[in-house]
Amino acid sequence: MIKKDLSVDFLGVHFENPFLLSSSPVGNCYEMCAKAFDEGWAGVAFKTIGPKHFKVDEVSPRFDELTKEGTPFVGFKNMEQIAEHSLEDNLHDLKKLKENYPTKIIIASIMGTNEQDWEELAQLVTEAKADMIEMNLSCPQMTSHEMGSDVGTNPELVKKYCAAVRRGTDLPILAKMTPNITDMVPAAKASLDGGADGIATINTVKSIANLDIDRKTALPTVDGKGSISGFSGKAVKPIALRFIQQLREAAGMEQLPISGIGGIETWQDAAEFLLLGATTLQVTTSVMQYGYRIVEDMKNGLMHYMEEQGVDHLSDIIGVANKSIVPVESLNRDYKVYPKIDWDKCIGCGRCYISCFDGAHQAIQWNEEARRPTVDTDKCVGCHLCNLVCPVGAISTGEVVMKPGREGNPEDIKVESPRLTHF
Amino acid sequence: MTKKYETEAPGYTMTTVMEEAARCLLCHDAPCSKACPADTDPARFIRSVRFNNVKGAAETIRENNALGAICARVCPTEKYCELACSRTGIDCPIDIGGIQRYVTDFEQAAKMDILKQGKSNGHHIAIVGSGPAGLQVATTMLTKGYAVDIYEKAEKAGGYLTYGIPEYRLPNDIVEYEIKRIVNLGANIHYNTTVGKDIMMDELKANNDAVVIAVGASESKVLPMFADNENVETAVGFLARVKEAKGNITDLPENAVVVGGGDVAMDVATTLRRLNVKNVTDMAYEEFDEFKASKKELKGTREAGVTIVDGYVPTAVNGNEVTFKHRHIDSEMTIKSDKIILAVGQRVNAANLGITIDKNEEVPYAGYGTADPKVFVTGDIAQGDKTVVWAVRKGKEVAEQMDKMIMGSAKEADLVGGNE
Numbered sequence: 001m002i003k004k005d006l007s008v009d010f011l012g013v014h015f016e017n018p019f020l021l022s023s024s025p026v027g028n029c030y031e032m033c034a035k036a037f038d039e040g041w042a043g044v045a046f047k048t049i050g051p052k053h054f055k056v057d058e059v060s061p062r063f064d065e066l067t068k069e070g071t072p073f074v075g076f077k078n079m080e081q082i083a084e085h086s087l088e089d090n091l092h093d094l095k096k097l098k099e100n101y102p103t104k105i106i107i108a109s110i111m112g113t114n115e116q117d118w119e120e121l122a123q124l125v126t127e128a129k130a131d132m133i134e135m136n137l138s139c140p141q142m143t144s145h146e147m148g149s150d151v152g153t154n155p156e157l158v159k160k161y162c163a164a165v166r167r168g169t170d171l172p173i174l175a176k177m178t179p180n181i182t183d184m185v186p187a188a189k190a191s192l193d194g195g196a197d198g199i200a201t202i203n204t205v206k207s208i209a210n211l212d213i214d215r216k217t218a219l220p221t222v223d224g225k226g227s228i229s230g231f232s233g234k235a236v237k238p239i240a241l242r243f244i245q246q247l248r249e250a251a252g253m254e255q256l257p258i259s260g261i262g263g264i265e266t267w268q269d270a271a272e273f274l275l276l277g278a279t280t281l282q283v284t285t286s287v288m289q290y291g292y293r294i295v296e297d298m299k300n301g302l303m304h305y306m307e308e309q310g311v312d313h314l315s316d317i318i319g320v321a322n323k324s325i326v327p328v329e330s331l332n333r334d335y336k337v338y339p340k341i342d343w344d345k346c347i348g349c350g351r352c353y354i355s356c357f358d359g360a361h362q363a364i365q366w367n368e369e370a371r372r373p374t375v376d377t378d379k380c381v382g383c384h385l386c387n388l389v390c391p392v393g394a395i396s397t398g399e400v401v402m403k404p405g406r407e408g409n410p411e412d413i414k415v416e417s418p419r420l421t422h423f
Numbered sequence: 424m425t426k427k428y429e430t431e432a433p434g435y436t437m438t439t440v441m442e443e444a445a446r447c448l449l450c451h452d453a454p455c456s457k458a459c460p461a462d463t464d465p466a467r468f469i470r471s472v473r474f475n476n477v478k479g480a481a482e483t484i485r486e487n488n489a490l491g492a493i494c495a496r497v498c499p500t501e502k503y504c505e506l507a508c509s510r511t512g513i514d515c516p517i518d519i520g521g522i523q524r525y526v527t528d529f530e531q532a533a534k535m536d537i538l539k540q541g542k543s544n545g546h547h548i549a550i551v552g553s554g555p556a557g558l559q560v561a562t563t564m565l566t567k568g569y570a571v572d573i574y575e576k577a578e579k580a581g582g583y584l585t586y587g588i589p590e591y592r593l594p595n596d597i598v599e600y601e602i603k604r605i606v607n608l609g610a611n612i613h614y615n616t617t618v619g620k621d622i623m624m625d626e627l628k629a630n631n632d633a634v635v636i637a638v639g640a641s642e643s644k645v646l647p648m649f650a651d652n653e654n655v656e657t658a659v660g661f662l663a664r665v666k667e668a669k670g671n672i673t674d675l676p677e678n679a680v681v682v683g684g685g686d687v688a689m690d691v692a693t694t695l696r697r698l699n700v701k702n703v704t705d706m707a708y709e710e711f712d713e714f715k716a717s718k719k720e721l722k723g724t725r726e727a728g729v730t731i732v733d734g735y736v737p738t739a740v741n742g743n744e745v746t747f748k749h750r751h752i753d754s755e756m757t758i759k760s761d762k763i764i765l766a767v768g769q770r771v772n773a774a775n776l777g778i779t780i781d782k783n784e785e786v787p788y789a790g791y792g793t794a795d796p797k798v799f800v801t802g803d804i805a806q807g808d809k810t811v812v813w814a815v816r817k818g819k820e821v822a823e824q825m826d827k828m829i830m831g832s833a834k835e836a837d838l839v840g841g842n843e
């Protein structure tokens with residue numbers, strides 16, 4: 001098996017690899033974290049610990065999933081709040097984890113209702129020997145509006161509570177941001193001003209995934225009623241990546257330390273977060289669906305990617321994509337690239353023809369007898385919908401032409417992506 | 424239209440392999456993995472495919488099975504992993520062989536070199552026969568740091584992989600590629616060298632720490648009534664000839680009778696049809712409810728247009744006329760044909776190798792040892808199933824046993840002599 005150094009240094013702490021359980025039921029107690037560590041996870045953001053006076057009272061059932069065709073868990077909706085175990089039990093587990101797994105990283109996720117709560121919780125988890133604190137400013141379904149994303153969307157409160165936590169600890173602090181906001185930068189800046197050292201993002205996206213169309217309310221239904229609550233899993237990855245890019249684009253935040261979260265399931269997802277500037281990666285939904293074992297393929301696949309890229313340290317790829325993601329108005333709009341159809345690979349299913357007719361520009365001609373498509377370059381706009389729907393990878397990027405009246409040499413234009421050429 | 428002899432069925436694409444992998448239930452303590460004789464761990468590599476990690480999948484296969492790309496194609500999966508597959512409870516088993524083929528094709532396309540030669544430990548072993556069993560022994564021992572010499576009677580390595588299983592099921596390119604990997608690992612193959620004739624066992628024993636005999640059952644059995652008949656050819660003789668010529672043989676009959684009801688008979692009959700021989704009749708000893716050939720092979724043979732008659736034994740031959748009698752009913756038929764091909768089993772030729780082979784064409788005891796502590800047996804001549812994946816298993820097991828024996832005695836020698 002391939003062996004590569006996956007270790008990363010993040011806010012002064014050494015992680016054997018970037019993969020962490022994000023704060024949620026997947027890291028709810030000692031036994032769970034111990035099993036995850038044994039299977040290769042580098043650390044955990046333990047399930048969010050709240051103040052003693054806040055009574056957690058959960059609904060049943062509390063989950064829903066978005067599916068597509070045969071695929072379950074395209075996205076996952078949950079109605080959970082913070083830890084159901086007692087404060088004492090949680091602190092005891094944190095301590096025991098650090099004692100028995102000294103090289104694994106224990107991040108204590110906390111959430112208070114006021115400055116005093118935040119400061120006290122910070123002290124308690126510091127005494128319990130956590131390595132780092134993550135402030136949950138982002139759960140979208142708290143029964144108290146003094147908590148969760150209602151706080152995280154308010155930069156003033158964010159700054160105040162970060163300062164409170166700073167007073168309670170000398171550990172590195174991550175502020176966990178909510179995506180239920182148009183621009184994350186003001187809240188992130190406020191957290192840094194208050195004393196946070198880095199950003200963890202994203203928490204779940206407010207959602208209604210499905211309705212119960214008989215009872216006529218949102219799923220899951222609780223005694224005949226439903227609620228808006230947090231969405232996670234693969235479907236939120238694009239949203240997470242976008243926020244991370246925007247944070248790293250903001251003036252003065254180009255080197256912002258980020259713990260990336262949202263829909264990570266494969267090594268490829270992991271590589272994407274790293275390339276956009278995340279140094280550690282946190283995962284919940286795919287672990288809930290498949291178990292801790294998925295870290296094996298994330299680690300191994302990432303090692304192969306490093307090998308292909310010729311890098312020995314993950315630090316060599318962190319953030320390298322930030323610069324080549326530009327505003328839409330800066331893209332080259334002077335050319336188009338036609339699809340190239342390989343008739344030897346084509347199995348004659350006609351999917352490209354249907355999609356181009358019904359969803360693009362009626363540019364594919366279909367030979368009914370031969371069951372083969374041809375591209376009419378007069379009509380083709382080069383959108384490459386056909387390429388995406390072909391089940392056998394028979395369509396790729398072909399000839400590049402300049403649009404009428406535009407300057408430029410088609411040969412200088414980069415259209416091929418090695419990752420998009422199907423095996 | 425009949426399919427061509429040299430055309431292998433198409434494999435999965437990136438999209439379709441994911442669809443198949445997505446059908447897999449990702450079982451806990453997966454039954455498929457437990458049912459693989461060679462411990463290739465299908466559940467693990469299917470999971471890797473499902474999570475977009477084809478390279479990791481290739482590592483799992485290759486590290487457990489030196490002939491992963493071959494087993495992917497020829498393994499009778501219906502008897503092993505796919506028989507155990509949980510998905511059968513819903514509809515039909517996962518196409519494990521197909522997924523394995525995709526992964527090993529990818530491994531080849533990506534030019535992955537997964538196995539590495541171990542650091543030399545100063546010990547030498549010799550292997551007699553380069554069939555799948557010999558090749559697996561070589562691989563395991565090379566990764567452990569042994570120097571490995573293989574002695575092979577034929578001009579090419581691979582045993583029945585090269586000289587038996589037809590091109591449409593196992594392309595020769597794949598076999599060559601797998602053998603090249605093992606040669607690159609450091610195996611030294613001596614071709615055209617029959618042990619017991621060109622070189623003697625005593626010499627191999629003198630120059631090596633251990634010798635393993637993996638000669639397989641490389642000769643065809645011939646029923647006495649068919650001896651010296653110019654219309655008769657043996658199954659493995661015919662299959663070897665066709666495979667070597669990639670199907671370009673000129674002396675094809677217009678019609679043929681194949682005698683036998685096992686997988687080898689199915690291969691011969693299907694090959695004849697794929698070479699456009701018009702009328703091919705297969706006369707099987709077994710009746711269909713006790714048939715020996717696998718369901719997959721039987722189906723392929725029927726689809727190729729072969730007439731299969733079950734329950735008949737040959738009773739008399741007159742030139743190109745053979746008379747068959749049914750084993751249970753009072754019925755007889757005589758068939759006249761241009762060619763008679765005998766697929767009635769293979770036999771072991773162990774001349775001058777110093778081992779005993781019984782009438783089941785294997786050693787008369789379980790395990791891999793022989794009367795000589797330095798000499799081992801493996802592959803088809805050791806007890807157990809006679810398939811490629813079992814040859815891999817037996818190769819792995821005998822390698823571990825030899826390693827223990829040599830390392831054990833090496834330690835003793837160190838204690839006594841203290842030199843080296």
Ligand SMILES: Cc1cc2nc3c(=O)[nH]c(=O)nc-3n(C[C@H](O)[C@H](O)[C@H](O)COP(=O)(O)OP(=O)(O)OC[C@H]3O[C@@H](n4cnc5c(N)ncnc54)[C@H](O)[C@@H]3O)c2cc1C
Nearest residue numbers: 552554555556576582583617618638639802803809810811
């Ligand atoms: C037509 C055919 C189709 C088959 N199809 C399948 C299939 O689809 N799936 C499956 O799992 N199994 C199949 N089998 C069975 C499978 O091929 C055997 O189980 C397997 O090859 C046994 O491996 P082996 O290494 O023991 O012996 P072999 O493959 O028989 O190899 C033995 C080697 O030893 C060499 N040798 C023999 N004597 C000497 C000597 N004195 N000195 C030096 N070298 C010597 C031979 O030349 C040969 O290369 C098939 C067999 C046949 C004949």
Ligand SMILES: Cc1cc2nc3c(=O)[nH]c(=O)nc-3n(C[C@H](O)[C@H](O)[C@H](O)COP(=O)(O)O)c2cc1C
Nearest residue numbers: 022023024048078136203232233262263283284285
């Ligand atoms: C059931 C469930 C409970 C969660 N509980 C918490 C929590 O207590 N604290 C927290 O910071 N985030 C919580 N989250 C959010 C996750 O930590 C994570 O930010 C989000 O699910 C996106 O990552 P994913 O797509 O890998 O699941 C929870 C998520 C789920 C699905």
Ligand code: SF4
Nearest residue numbers: 356380381383384386
């Ligand atoms: S690139 Fe777009 S417009 Fe052109 S053929 Fe394909 S789908 Fe049609």
Ligand code: SF4
Nearest residue numbers: 346347349350352390
């Ligand atoms: S989608 Fe692909 S396989 Fe299907 S007809 Fe078009 S090119 Fe051929």
Ligand code: SF4
Nearest residue numbers: 447448450455508509
């Ligand atoms: S037994 Fe079948 S369904 Fe289960 S893991 Fe193996 S291949 Fe998948």
